[in-house]
Amino acid sequence: MRLPFHVLDVFTATRFSGNPLAVVLEADGLDSKHMQTIAKEFNLSETVFVLKPERPAHTARVRIFTPGTELAFAGHPTVGTGALLAELKSADSRESLVVLEEQIGLVRVGVRLRTGIAPFAEFDAPRLPDEIGTSPPADRVAAALSLRPAEIGFENHCPTKYSAGNPFAFIPVASLEAIAKAQVASQHWAALQGQGAFLYCRQTVHTTAQFHARMFAPELGVAEDPATGSAAAAFAGVIHRFDRLTDGAHKRVIEQGYEMGRPSNIELSLNVEGGRLQSVRIGGHAVRVSEGRIEV
Numbered sequence: 001m002r003l004p005f006h007v008l009d010v011f012t013a014t015r016f017s018g019n020p021l022a023v024v025l026e027a028d029g030l031d032s033k034h035m036q037t038i039a040k041e042f043n044l045s046e047t048v049f050v051l052k053p054e055r056p057a058h059t060a061r062v063r064i065f066t067p068g069t070e071l072a073f074a075g076h077p078t079v080g081t082g083a084l085l086a087e088l089k090s091a092d093s094r095e096s097l098v099v100l101e102e103q104i105g106l107v108r109v110g111v112r113l114r115t116g117i118a119p120f121a122e123f124d125a126p127r128l129p130d131e132i133g134t135s136p137p138a139d140r141v142a143a144a145l146s147l148r149p150a151e152i153g154f155e156n157h158c159p160t161k162y163s164a165g166n167p168f169a170f171i172p173v174a175s176l177e178a179i180a181k182a183q184v185a186s187q188h189w190a191a192l193q194g195q196g197a198f199l200y201c202r203q204t205v206h207t208t209a210q211f212h213a214r215m216f217a218p219e220l221g222v223a224e225d226p227a228t229g230s231a232a233a234a235f236a237g238v239i240h241r242f243d244r245l246t247d248g249a250h251k252r253v254i255e256q257g258y259e260m261g262r263p264s265n266i267e268l269s270l271n272v273e274g275g276r277l278q279s280v281r282i283g284g285h286a287v288r289v290s291e292g293r294i295e296v
Contacts, residue, residue: 001295001296002027002118002185002293002294002295002296003024003025003026003027003030003218003293003294003296004024004141004291004292004293005022005023005024005025005288005291005292005293005294006022006023006025006060006084006147006242006288006291007021007022007023007042007044007288007289007290007291008020008021008023008083008286008287008288009038009082009286009287009289010076010077010079010080010083010227010264010284010285010286011020011076011079011116011147011226011227011229011256011264011265011284011285011286012072012227012258012263012264012265012284012285012286012287013118013285013287014046014208014236014287015287015289016289017227017257017263018034018226018227018262018263018264018284018285018286018287019045019046019076019225019226019227019228019257019262019264020044020045020226020258020262020289021046021047021048021076021077021080021286022039022042022046022048022051023047023081023084024038024046024047024048024049024050024294025050026050027050027051027240028051028052028269029062029296030105030296032051032063032094032146032242033071034296035047035049035063035065035070035081035274036065036069036070037063037065038065038128038294038296039167039223040068041066041069041131042067043067044067044143045066045076045222045225045226045258046061046064046065046066046071046074046077047061047064047065047195048063048064048065048077048080049061049062049064049065050062050081050085050247052144053099054101054151054162055101055147057099057237058099058100058101058106059085059098059099059100060085060098060099060100060101062077062081062100062101062102063101063164064077064102064118065104065220066217066220066221066222067221068219068220068221068222069084069220069221070103071103071220071230072102072103072165072166073102073103073104073126073165073167073228073229073230074166074230074235075164075228075229075232075282076227076228076229076231076284077264077292078100078102078107078109078120078123078229078270078282079121079122079123079195079229079283079284079286080099080120080286081098081100081109081280082100082111082121082269082286083109083119083120083121083134083286084286085098085148086098086109086111086113086121087119089109089115090113090131092113092115092133092217093103093113093114093115094111094113095110095111095112095113096111096113096128097109097110097111098111098121102126104126104127104165105124105126106126107124107126108123108124109121109122109123110122110123113225115254115287118285118286119281119285119286119287120283120284120285120287121286122267122269122281122282122283122284123282123283124279124280124281125164125233125279125280125281125282126164126165126238127163127164127165127233127237128164128184128233128234128237128277128278128279129162129163129164129233129235129237130162130163130164130240131160131161131162131237131241131278132161132162132163132167133161133193135159135160135161135192136159136191136192137159137192138153138159140151140160140188140191141159141169141171141191141192143191144184144185144187144188144189144191144192145180145182145183145184145185145190145197145199145216146181146183146184146185147178147181147228147256149175150174151173151174151175151178152171152172152173152174153172153174154173154174154175154201154202154244155202156283157172157242158240159171159172159180160238161193162234162235162237162238162243163230164233164234164237164280165230165233165234166195166230166231166258167197167234168173168195168196168198168199168215168228168230168231168234168235169193169196169198169199170198170200170234170235170254171197171198171199171229172199172200172201173199173200173201174283175199175201175203176201176203176204176205176212177199177258178198179200179201179212179214180259182214182215182216184223185217189218190294195217195219195220195233196215196216196219196220196222196228197215197216197217197219197232197285198213198214198215198216198228198231198235199213199214199216200212200213200235200238200254201213202229203254204255205258205263206255208253208265209253209255209265210252210254211235211252211253211254211255212252212254212255212256212258213228213231213235213237213254214256215228215231215256215280222288224259224260224264225256225257226256226260226264227256227262227264227265227266227284228256228266229282229284231268231280232254232266232268232282235254235268236268236270236277236280237277238250239270240270240272240277243276245270245272245277246272247272247273247274247275248271248272249270249271250270250271250272251267251268251269252267252270253265253266253267253268253270253272253277254266254268261281265284266282266283267282267283267284268280268282268285269281269282270281275283
């Protein structure tokens with residue numbers, strides 16, 4: 001069996017930056033074991049398998065795998081798959097809606113196609129962020145990241161744990177200099193007790209961004225991720241909590257992947273009503289890099 005696939009760079013409009021994503025089409029004949037094997041072969045942060053939808057009104061059913069496990073939801077696969085399916089359906093300049101059946105539920109992806117410009121896709125987070133427990137003390141967090149306790153935290157931001165489908169430890173870091181030094185200390189990593197650790201600081205490389213970030217998830221087989229949409233969705237809860245957002249619409253750009261040589265930009269839109277977070281939207285560009293067929 002030979003299945004078509006595409007590789008895209010997501011959260012960037014420039015090839016060979018952003019977060020690479022493999023999308024395997026016509027994957028209905030594959031079982032979970034084969035999907036996991038193929039994801040391990042691609043060895044990217046995530047690989048998506050596109051299947052026929054359970055309901056004809058929807059665009060596709062998708063399954064998402066890291067090299068080590070299956071995920072119910074992930075951001076850059078949702079953006080990349082939505083952009084790809086819209087572009088394959090029509091290369092003309094237009095707005096389109098792609099409805100994906102993910103394990104977490106239905107995810108609606110709005111795609112903007114423009115001639116000569118990489119597609120832009122955005123989706124409403126299928127779940128609003130929830131705090132999911134307490135973070136360990138700063139000294140244990142610092143040890144897990146090979147940093148000093150004084151380099152953990154800034155302003156009123158302190159380590160927290162949130163999920164909008166996938167659980168993450170959110171670690172504020174004092175500066176760009178400190179976040180660049182961070183690395184996984186395997187002997188202390190279990191203290192973070194999460195699916196991944198999302199480090200962020202207020203200092204940025206570019207003035208167009210409001211936060212600089214890195215994400216480590218060794219448990220998933222991802223040493224470091226160039227751009228993490230599901231973490232950005234949960235990060236909305238962190239921003240709302242510590243920055244005390246007023247009612248109305250807010251937009252934040254998160255730059256990530258710079259330490260890996262894969263600069264990425266995630267657009268995060270938040271809406272607050274009555275002091276509560278009402279909606280979260282994740283958006284970014286996606287550009288096709290290669291395509292082919294994989295023997296299964």
